[in-house]
Amino acid sequence: MKLSPANSRQLYFADSLESLIDGEKDGYCKAPPTASYLTPEKSAKTNENYYVVNDGYIIIEKNTCIITTSRDLYLQEIYPKSWPLAHILTEDGETINVQDLPVNDTFANDTVVFPFMLRDLNHLFHSTMDNYARLAYCDHVSLQNLLYLFPKQDSSTPAGKALKSIFMDDINYKEIAAGIKYKVGKLVVPPLGNRNEYFCSRATKYVNHTINQKLNINKASHPTRLFISRADTPIRNLINEDEVIVALRQFGFTNLCPGEYSFQTQCELYANAEIVVAVHGNGLTPLVASSRCRHLIEFEAFGWGGTAYSAIAGGLGINYMPIKCEVMQSDIQGMFHWLGKADVSQLVNIVSSILD
Structure with missing residues (x-):
């Protein structure tokens, strides 16, 4: 199954990454009513709806397909305001501050987004490497064109620094502020920690091997x-x-x-x-x-x-x-x-x- 934008101007969500990878129902289902954190803001100049960085979520213009799973309320309670930072790594390896981009710019359709939490590896495993390993098996995904959410405090621990050097030693980071409006071609926001409800053996073994x-x-x-x-x-x-x-x-x-x-x-x-x-x-x-x-x-x-x-x-x-x-x-x-x-x-x- 390819990660292609939905034809309609409707936000869609994958029930799970299992359905995304396996292609169940083409990997899409309508957004549940509980997804109240996806609140559009109206542009005064163009009268278009945009979605903004809010509580760690990069939200995009409404005619672009969003593929995600529901947010873990457990983590929402613990880290309510801790994810406002992000940067973009382009296909040629350059980093771009989103504040420097015109609001109408759209990134390449193979842009993939991962929330990073390096506070310790349980968060890294659930929110990142699991899905990195899954997507690494999909030929249509360019892993050189990634948008990362990376809270700077999460890399301050010894384990966080070590893991950052293991998995991201060749990536440069730039930070942006919350509330910046912009569009991307495609967005994948994996689950942020379902603990006993979710694990991926292939991904865990990928991290273990690395x-x-x-x-x-x-x-x-x-x-x-x-x-x-x-x-x-x-x-x-x-x-x-x-x-x-x-x-x-x-x-x-x-x-x-x-x-x-x-x-x-x-x-x-x-x-x-x-x-x-x-x-x-x-x-x-x-x-x-x-x-x-x-x-x-x-x-x-x-x-x-x-x-x-x-x-x-x-x-x-x-x-x-x-x-x-x-x-x-x-x-x-x-x-x-x-x-x-x-x-x-x-x-x-x-x-x-x-x-x-």
């Missing part, structure tokens, strides 16, 4: 078992972490505090781990480098059926097992700012059953 290749990760002679500690952060921690460490030691687990290691070293440790036990958090980011991992045990506090890391695990064929913690303390941002107590006996039973 990281292992570019970081030249070596395989150890024997697989290891890792417990990912959050001792270097005051939030989302286990008040009985010492008990967890002692219980896991009998099974040959190594205690890893990610903040004490480079991203390269973290990836190497993950690549050689057969079992990973961790509290939900970006210490699990290097999971995507895993090549030997068979089991991920994740502590969380709210009974989620899965997290972004369960989706990455699913994409790599890793068995995922969540353990709900008892919340001992939380603040107004309790979904992420909490202290919990791990059920050590449940953990021991799970690990024992794996090793039996």
Whole structure:
């Protein structure tokens, strides 16, 4: 199926990227009424409708086809105003500030748009590399002609900087302000994180292969078992972490505090781990480098059926097992700012059953 603009002057959305790639119903369905963030603004001079940059969305003139999926409300709550920046990378490699373009300019029909969130790899995986890998298999898409949404704060973490150098080391960036009106020929806005509801094995393996290749990760002679500690952060921690460490030691687990290691070293440790036990958090980011991992045990506090890391695990064929913690303390941002107590006996039973 080719990504060609719809014939009518109607905004269309793909139900999912599955239908987009597989060509179900030609990849289009009418925009749902819940897409209220797509609000046109009327041009006083030309009386035409334009769509503007708003909350991280690049919205385009109405006779152009928009292919997207519904926005994740979870991320909308966490990052309500954090995506106002963008730039354009043209086919010949130049970057253009959208403010410098006449409002009537239209970009090439193979322009593809990805929202980038490099805060940690779970967001990178869901919002970007998944669909980058999918679209890389489509001959009609020019991957040299991309429009990126790239919040600058998301590249400030060590993992973010490392990932940026791995996947985007040859791209220059320019920023634009929110509210600029302009048109593009085609727009693809992939989902921003459906966690347990969505993963793509092919895309996850693409990211896994790229990281292992570019970081030249070596395989150890024997697989290891890792417990990912959050001792270097005051939030989302286990008040009985010492008990967890002692219980896991009998099974040959190594205690890893990610903040004490480079991203390269973290990836190497993950690549050689057969079992990973961790509290939900970006210490699990290097999971995507895993090549030997068979089991991920994740502590969380709210009974989620899965997290972004369960989706990455699913994409790599890793068995995922969540353990709900008892919340001992939380603040107004309790979904992420909490202290919990791990059920050590449940953990021991799970690990024992794996090793039996």
